[in-house]
Amino acid sequence: MTPPCGMLLTIATLTFVPGVDGLGGPTAWPRFRGPDAGGVADDPRLPVRWGPDENVVWKTEIPGSGWSSPIVWGRRIFVTTVTSDVEEEERKKGLYLGGERPVPSGVMHHWWVLAIDLDTGQIVWKREVHAGTPPTARHLKNTYASETPVTDGRRVYACFGNVGVFTLDFDGGLIWERRLPAYDTRDGWGTGASPALHGDRLFIVHDNETRSYLMALNAATGEPIWEVQREEQSNWATPLIWENPLRTELVTNGQGKIRSYDLDGNLLWEIRRGSWPVVASPLAAGDLLYVASGWVMDNFRPVRAVRPGAAGDISLEEGRTSNDFVVWEQTKLGPYHPTPIVVGDYFYTLLDQGFFLCHEARTGREIYGRQRISAASGSFAVGFTASPWSYRDRVFCLNEDGDTFVIRAGPVFEVLAVNSLNEMCMATPAIADGSLIVRSARRLYRIADPSPGSN
DSSP states (O other), X not given: OOOOSSOBOOOOOOOOOOSOOSSOXXXXXXXXXXXXXXXXXXXXXXXXXXXXXXXXXXXXXXXXBOOOOOEEETTEEEEEEEEESSOOOOOOOSSOSOOOOOSOOOSOEEEEEEEEETTTOOEEEEEEEEEESOSSOOOTTOOSOOSOOEEOSSOEEEEETTTEEEEEOTTXXXXXXXXXXXXXXXXXXXXXXXXXXXXXXXXXXXXXSSOOEEEEEETTTOOEEEEEEOSOOOOOOOOEEEEOSSOEEEEEOOSSEEEEEOTTSOEEEEEEOOOSSOOOOOXXXXXXXXXXXXXXXXXXXXXXXXOSXXXXXXXXXXXXXXXXXXXXXXXXXXXXXXXXXXXXXXXXEEOTTSEEEEEETTTOOEEEEEEESSTTTTOSSSOOOSOOEEETTEEEEEOTTSEEEEEEOSSSOOEEEEEEOOSOOOSOOEEETTEEEEEOSSEEEEEOOSOGGGO
């Protein structure tokens, strides 16, 4: 293992914001898909109905563009965004060809971290962490701020894949920054894997076409702890810290291999071959790990469920669907963009084209197959990019038109309602303090129901 690339530039004093114990408090949604990265909340106050003028506590304009998710700690919401000195080309919805922009923009851009007051929606502060022309290209559907930040209640860690990692206190002061080398991604699609945080270590994965790596930084100082090279090309999946009954693992998804490392970067186990490209993140529920990938044009779209304690190569032999550590595998179930979700006994898959499937989480047994969420399902014109979330015995699926389909959790498929914001949406929402925090292309919404018992 070699020290990671990059330069540490700044260390400042630290601001601590009290008021929340641990990562699971009612006002803590500290990372992509929440405290345990599972996307499930438990709060009877949370809203099940909303619209442009229904149950909207506030909405705030967010300058620039970014598909990173909001995160929440205490009474602060944090988001990242990138603005341009020249108006950008309009983004498009759906799955389509022609979105590649292989030459980086020569226009000045500005990379920002914002803090928003949870109660009022006011922007408390904006911190510009970088300005310059983009070092690499991006797909028209991607942004330069697609990585979701993470917080431990003391610091906010924002990673912009081909620019750097910037760590701020809760007043917007820069604590440290580490510049990252800029590497090309396949077809110039850009970056998207969010950082993971555990204890005093921040983990960054950057799979690209030149030099893929996984590294750990000291969360307090930004100093390198270790780096390992990865035999991978471009992937976009956020790594998972899997705290299982036997040990804590760092799990990465990839087209070449699913890999699990210990917190010192040593390889624990691996499974060969995923779909391309790999975007969905690993998740854990109960005592099992689930890893999925599923490019829509690929016949091999695997989902694997893995039990703790594996070592070495645990890939399935041809014709097998399980072994000592792979509990089950489905080869045509994996989604492209949305990460699946486990609610109770059921594993739910949301496919980009608007189909919804349910399997038994522990066995992989099909409960129901592809169900059309709406009449528009099956069209490439409007996709589902945001990952589903769940609370109050419902699963919520947000499409790129800003329509959220409310689906009954359980073994019978039923769409209970459709909540529309009439704005383009691709970011996965956050959940905190009885509220849903939704990011659209131009705004941030806080949605809450003053009388949730009536739904």
